[in-house]
Amino acid sequence: MKSYQGVGAGFPGDAGTDASTCARINSAMRAEYLYLLKWMALPNSAGGERRYTRTRYNIADGGRNYNNKQKGGIILGIMKYITVFAVLALVLASGCVTPSDEEVKIGTLLPLTGDLAAYGGPMEDGARLAVKEVNENGGVLGGKITLVTTDSQTSGVAAVGAMNQLATVDKVSAVIGAAGSGVSLAVIGIAVNNRIVQISPSNTAPDFTTYPDDGFYYRTVPSDALQGKAMAKLANESGYANVSTFVLNNPYGVGFEEVFKEEFEKLGGTVIDRVKYDPSGVTFDSEVDKVSASNPEVIILVGYPDTGSIILKAAYEKGAMDEIDWLLSEGMRTDELALKVGKTARGNYIVANFTGTTPDPRATGPAYDVFAADYVAEFGREPATFSSNTYDAAAIIALAIEKAGSADGTAIRDAIPDVANAPGEEVSDIGTALALIRNGTEIN
Numbered sequence: 001m002k003s004y005q006g007v008g009a010g011f012p013g014d015a016g017t018d019a020s021t022c023a024r025i026n027s028a029m030r031a032e033y034l035y036l037l038k039w040m041a042l043p044n045s046a047g048g049e050r051r052y053t054r055t056r057y058n059i060a061d062g063g064r065n066y067n068n069k070q071k072g073g074i075i076l077g078i079m080k081y082i083t084v085f086a087v088l089a090l091v092l093a094s095g096c097v098t099p100s101d102e103e104v105k106i107g108t109l110l111p112l113t114g115d116l117a118a119y120g121g122p123m124e125d126g127a128r129l130a131v132k133e134v135n136e137n138g139g140v141l142g143g144k145i146t147l148v149t150t151d152s153q154t155s156g157v158a159a160v161g162a163m164n165q166l167a168t169v170d171k172v173s174a175v176i177g178a179a180g181s182g183v184s185l186a187v188i189g190i191a192v193n194n195r196i197v198q199i200s201p202s203n204t205a206p207d208f209t210t211y212p213d214d215g216f217y218y219r220t221v222p223s224d225a226l227q228g229k230a231m232a233k234l235a236n237e238s239g240y241a242n243v244s245t246f247v248l249n250n251p252y253g254v255g256f257e258e259v260f261k262e263e264f265e266k267l268g269g270t271v272i273d274r275v276k277y278d279p280s281g282v283t284f285d286s287e288v289d290k291v292s293a294s295n296p297e298v299i300i301l302v303g304y305p306d307t308g309s310i311i312l313k314a315a316y317e318k319g320a321m322d323e324i325d326w327l328l329s330e331g332m333r334t335d336e337l338a339l340k341v342g343k344t345a346r347g348n349y350i351v352a353n354f355t356g357t358t359p360d361p362r363a364t365g366p367a368y369d370v371f372a373a374d375y376v377a378e379f380g381r382e383p384a385t386f387s388s389n390t391y392d393a394a395a396i397i398a399l400a401i402e403k404a405g406s407a408d409g410t411a412i413r414d415a416i417p418d419v420a421n422a423p424g425e426e427v428s429d430i431g432t433a434l435a436l437i438r439n440g441t442e443i444n
Helices: 117-136 156-168 181-193 225-236 253-268 284-293 303-318 337-341 366-379 387-405 409-419 430-438
Strands: 004-008 033-039 052-057 065-068 075-077 104-110 144-151 176-178 197-200 218-219 242-248 271-278 296-300 327-328
Touching: 004 430, 052 176, 104 156, 104 218, 104 387, 117 144, 117 284, 117 387, 117 430, 144 197, 156 327, 156 366, 176 181, 176 327, 181 197, 181 218, 181 253, 181 284, 197 387, 197 409, 225 253, 225 327, 242 253, 242 409, 253 271, 253 296, 271 284, 296 303, 303 327, 366 387, 387 409
Parallel strands: 104 144, 104 176, 176 197, 197 218, 242 271, 242 296, 296 327
Antiparallel strands: 004 033, 033 052, 065 075
16 A cells, blocks of 8 residues: 655656756756656565555646756756756856866765765765766876865754865865755855855755755755645545645745645645644654544645654654555655564564655666666675765866866856756766866766
8 A cells, every 4th residue: 555656757856847956957857757667665674675666747847958967966957056867967058177287076965864874975976986986987187086074963953063074174166065944044145155066966945946056056846835745646546525634834845845735726626724843843743643533535745754754663653654645755755764663563574665765767778777786796786876966066066167267166057057958068077077078078
């Protein structure tokens, strides 16, 4: 009854109006469709396996196009945002590079601890893989790239301290992160004021679409303006007529919920109750009681693994799963979710086969397969949901530096559209891309 399905055209952006943050890049591929990825919520260590099926989900995009690029999973859409589906999407313009033996520092601001820790390590590894490939191919400006790692702790307060360190102590010119939309909103002003390029691999809140970032903020995922619609379509086509929403009280949860409600009601559905929960909370019994009180057919849970697993366990214990189904957002999808929530009295995983939306990086085809194979060879495990998006972010920064001939933040900002836009020769390999830039060849 409940299977984890994922929408995969990327991990959240507005199809019709999201002129977001992420990039000013032309597009070649219409993002009318999101692919659904069926995933069973069972931990691999417990004998569970990921089972995939593909179904097309038509998400009207108002005619806006997206640029599909390749090797980790880049889809860079210039109408104001970079949208990533799979791997490195490289569109490069020619330019002169001034060699330098100095190292170039790029910061990462990812959740190595906290509610999103399940994503942080694999995301960091995605960046590490891209940097490794860049350095193996001559680095940038004649020198090596060094990653400066910081931990956002999935906390705006901690992230502010980390971003200030990256800006004033480490003096990086670009930062990959943060993962959570609320955390990024806490630090984006620091990045802009210090003229640091910030690229998030997983920010999905629609807020970034209109944020006055002076061109310094990008994302390699689409916003919840797209994913919220996909969730609404999933709920509608699953036969649910009425729902209640249960979301994080932060930009991610609130933004997702607003888009979902609007779309679901357009499809003829009814949203009965809308409950928000505190990301810093430790118990959520009262919220579970409230969201289940009206006995909706399904509850839409938009959350993160740690707090979300507490909610799901409480819902089970309170009988809020006996007659009510649950749909989960991509923020809940980790291999550890079933272990975190626990088992029934009969020894079955409580959330086995739950359903939700998540990006399918395979939507771009063979390029992602190459990335995934390289990732497994390097780290001995499969990439996680945003690993390829983080790879893309690091790759785009490196290519922009080489194109600009400078590691200055403003120069990187201005070069990003040039390295992620047509026309030019299509490439899907970092080494090839760097060589072509150095030869003055335009690349698409």
